[in-house]
Amino acid sequence: MSRHQSAVRDLQSIQDFIRWTYSRFLQSDIFFGHGTDNAWDEAIQLVLGSLSLPLDFPKEYLDSRLTANEKKRILKYVDRRIKQREPLPYILGEAWFMGLPFKVTKDTLIPRSPIMALIEGEFQPWLQQYPLNILDMCTGSGCLGIAAALTFEDATVDITDISEAALDVAAENITMHDVNHRVTAIHSDMFTSLAGKQYDLIICNPPYVDANDYETAPKEFHNEPQLALTSGDDGLDFTRAFLAQAANYLQDNGIVVYEVGNSEVALQDAYPDTPFMWVDLEHGGNGVFVLTKDELKTLQQE
Secondary structure, three states, X not given: OOHHHHHHHHOOEHHHHHHHHHHHHHHOOOOOOOOOOOHHHHHHHHHHHHOOOOOOOOXXXXXXXXXXXXXXXXXXXXXXXXXXXXXXXHHHOEEEEOOEEEEOOOXXXXXXXXXXXXXXXXXXXXXXXXXXXXXXXXXXXXXXXXXXXHHOOXXXXXXXXXXXXXXXXXXXXXXXXXXXXXXXXXXXXXOOOOOOOOEEEXXXXXXXXXXXXXXXXOHHHHHOOHHHOEOOOOOOHXXXXXXXXXXXXXXXXXXXXXXXXXXXXXXXXXXXXXXXXXXXOOOOOOOEEEEEHHHHHHXXXX
16 A cells, blocks of 8 residues: 555544644655744645645644545645655745735745845835835745835835746735735836836845855755846846946935845955945844945946
8 A cells, every 4th residue: 555545544634634744744855944944834834725724723623534635635745845845835826924925836936035024124224214116126926015015005116027927926916915006017127127217215135046055955946946046156147237227226315125145245255345234134034235325326436
């Protein structure tokens, strides 16, 4: 009898499948880092998510018995997670960011940017004025731009990406969160479709993973779109081009909030005279800096 046949026969309840999935995960070499950081939480999310149940599903109902189709769906998802090393949000088609659900596909990165903490703090103390015009570049699923729109309810937000497939997903998330009247998805290769526009706040979580980090990354990351992850040998190809142009698209008191992750050291080496303001991130993470328009103008003159 196969492992699946045995599981379908022997396991009956939601709790049974959570425990079984947890054991399977502990026996595997999967990497956690796309919404959870341990096997138990991942098992709970997979089982409840596959049953379209909320994470706060009442514990007294965890002994509910499952149908044969529900069991098979869980087994299929566990196999995809372990054998194909697919991150769980892709399997479920949904990720959570700032307490909000976002549709995700393999055309988008899974939301996890530490810029979330800055949105929650309304970008203080760096913003000098209420941002009426916001740009979220390299938006992917749209999570940063949509979260900013929900935080700054009087702002209009442009979200851009070079990937039309990613923008299709972002458009669905715009509709899901009912911000169609204030958030516009624009297909653009960096600033090419934004001529004449200026913003009070530019947010950017670009591709920044260097070649070595990408090659040695856990297999889960190779399920994400490489276009959204890598940017040359040192991870800074996109960033160099961005820094050379960004000042032209900022209002006088505007700021750029930009993530470079582990490429922080390479960036400081490449721009030793630039006063990057590196942010102390409340929920962890690294490599997020803030620059003003005047600081960016100095870069353009170099």
